[in-house]
Amino acid sequence: MTARILVVDDIAPNVMLLEAKLSADYYDVLTAYDGPTALELAATASPDIVLLDVMMRGMDGFEVCRRLKSDPRTRHIPVVLVTALDGRRDRLTGLEAGADDFLTKPIDDVSLFARVKSLTRLKLVIDELRQREASGRRMGVIESAGARLDGLGGRIIVADDHPQQGKRIFEELAVDHRPVLEPDPEQAQLAAGARADLLIVNAASQNFDGLRLAARIRSDEQTRHVPILAVVNGDDRGRAAKALEIGVNDVLPRPVDPEELSARVRSLIRQKRYTDFLRNNLDQSLELAVTDPLTGLHNRRYMNGQLGPLVKRACKGGEPVSALLIDIDHFKRINDTFGHGVGDHVLRDFAVRLATNIRAIDLACRYGGEEFVVVMPDTGPEDAHRIAERLRRHVAASPFRPSGVAEPLVVTISVGVATTEGEGDTPDALLARADAGVYAAKAGGRNQVVARAAA
Numbered sequence: 001m002t003a004r005i006l007v008v009d010d011i012a013p014n015v016m017l018l019e020a021k022l023s024a025d026y027y028d029v030l031t032a033y034d035g036p037t038a039l040e041l042a043a044t045a046s047p048d049i050v051l052l053d054v055m056m057r058g059m060d061g062f063e064v065c066r067r068l069k070s071d072p073r074t075r076h077i078p079v080v081l082v083t084a085l086d087g088r089r090d091r092l093t094g095l096e097a098g099a100d101d102f103l104t105k106p107i108d109d110v111s112l113f114a115r116v117k118s119l120t121r122l123k124l125v126i127d128e129l130r131q132r133e134a135s136g137r138r139m140g141v142i143e144s145a146g147a148r149l150d151g152l153g154g155r156i157i158v159a160d161d162h163p164q165q166g167k168r169i170f171e172e173l174a175v176d177h178r179p180v181l182e183p184d185p186e187q188a189q190l191a192a193g194a195r196a197d198l199l200i201v202n203a204a205s206q207n208f209d210g211l212r213l214a215a216r217i218r219s220d221e222q223t224r225h226v227p228i229l230a231v232v233n234g235d236d237r238g239r240a241a242k243a244l245e246i247g248v249n250d251v252l253p254r255p256v257d258p259e260e261l262s263a264r265v266r267s268l269i270r271q272k273r274y275t276d277f278l279r280n281n282l283d284q285s286l287e288l289a290v291t292d293p294l295t296g297l298h299n300r301r302y303m304n305g306q307l308g309p310l311v312k313r314a315c316k317g318g319e320p321v322s323a324l325l326i327d328i329d330h331f332k333r334i335n336d337t338f339g340h341g342v343g344d345h346v347l348r349d350f351a352v353r354l355a356t357n358i359r360a361i362d363l364a365c366r367y368g369g370e371e372f373v374v375v376m377p378d379t380g381p382e383d384a385h386r387i388a389e390r391l392r393r394h395v396a397a398s399p400f401r402p403s404g405v406a407e408p409l410v411v412t413i414s415v416g417v418a419t420t421e422g423e424g425d426t427p428d429a430l431l432a433r434a435d436a437g438v439y440a441a442k443a444g445g446r447n448q449v450v451a452r453a454a455a
Helices: 014-024 035-045 061-070 086-099 107-137 163-173 185-192 210-221 239-244 257-288 299-313 333-337 340-356 381-397 426-443
Strands: 004-008 028-032 049-053 079-083 099-102 155-159 178-181 198-202 228-233 250-254 320-330 365-367 373-375 411-419 449-451
Touching: 004 014, 004 198, 004 449, 014 028, 014 107, 014 198, 028 079, 035 061, 049 061, 061 079, 061 086, 079 086, 079 107, 086 099, 086 185, 099 107, 099 163, 107 239, 155 185, 163 178, 163 198, 163 257, 178 250, 178 365, 185 198, 185 210, 198 210, 198 257, 210 228, 210 239, 210 449, 228 239, 228 257, 239 449, 250 257, 250 373, 299 365, 299 373, 320 340, 320 426, 340 365, 340 373, 340 381, 373 381, 381 411, 381 449, 411 426
Parallel strands: 004 028, 004 049, 049 079, 079 099, 155 178, 155 198, 198 228, 228 250, 411 449
Antiparallel strands: 320 373, 320 411, 365 373
């Protein structure tokens, strides 16, 4: 997995060393020697990761990080702060500035590549979600992300069998979050699947393998999106690298510093809520893309995607498929007489009646205007005609009562029925026969059900 990495340092040999290491592992490397150049490159070249030195002249790494995270064009890019200082206060300042991780000079190759690979995976997921969200916005089916997502009030599962450490972590988190301490790994995994915002796992647990639990969490479909923070011994670089390799989002060295714990937890929860926001927007856009906004029924696009495979199966000897094409009689007269608001009321009311007068396996769709289609899997012509006739009688016998109209409106429908006819049949041919049935019903005086077979 390769990536484009922006290396920022005001000391040329440091830049050259990192560039050589990353290029040798087939990463695409960009370089900058000061903060303003780094900000410009990040905005224009869209790197996947920024490796940012803290101690730079002029604009230091903390300020560059703050500006990157406050700019909508760059806030999603992971930032790794590189510092010669291994102090607690620098890590806290970096986390508050929005940094995603840290590397300490001299940079250890194992730590470097473990963090780069971990953050590259995260960036790929976020990029995919952002691109789909942007497509949804261009199509007008979802709104832009306007909410500010914080990292407080999270539901956190602490998987730790060390009584003192687990208790300290629980008490520290309880100030701003809703932690659950669970020393049993099986119970921790179950709890993580119940809408958890974060899992904290002790990688040095005595009674279970913390990294194996993390791997199960990451591979389980129900929990794979839950971020994981692994607590590791401060001098165990190999275990920290392994944790990142299997999909842990962040590592926290022991002994646990309360302020660093709090800052890392807030960052991970904020990150999760952002990706959840993008996923939910994507789900919403997909739903809207196949749903008619006025009636709430599926639209023609969705119907075409479902009808094709059903007809294909029927043509190869499977159960027959029937289609009802329904047209509301004299609908233009309703719009012209009472206005489009009343017409919309009739369409919505009819959609409810349609959905409640067909079977659970049937698919009701708005075909366009005042036309609707019902796709009926595993249904022969007799059953299809019977269901269509039941719907026709129900609509004709139950007047519509739009607000603002003094008298109830008597509305009728004309229905065409068609059923697949074996090898060579197609969805278009099936719908054309149903459409011919509608025309015959209207020619015969409307408020009728007419079945049509192939000529």
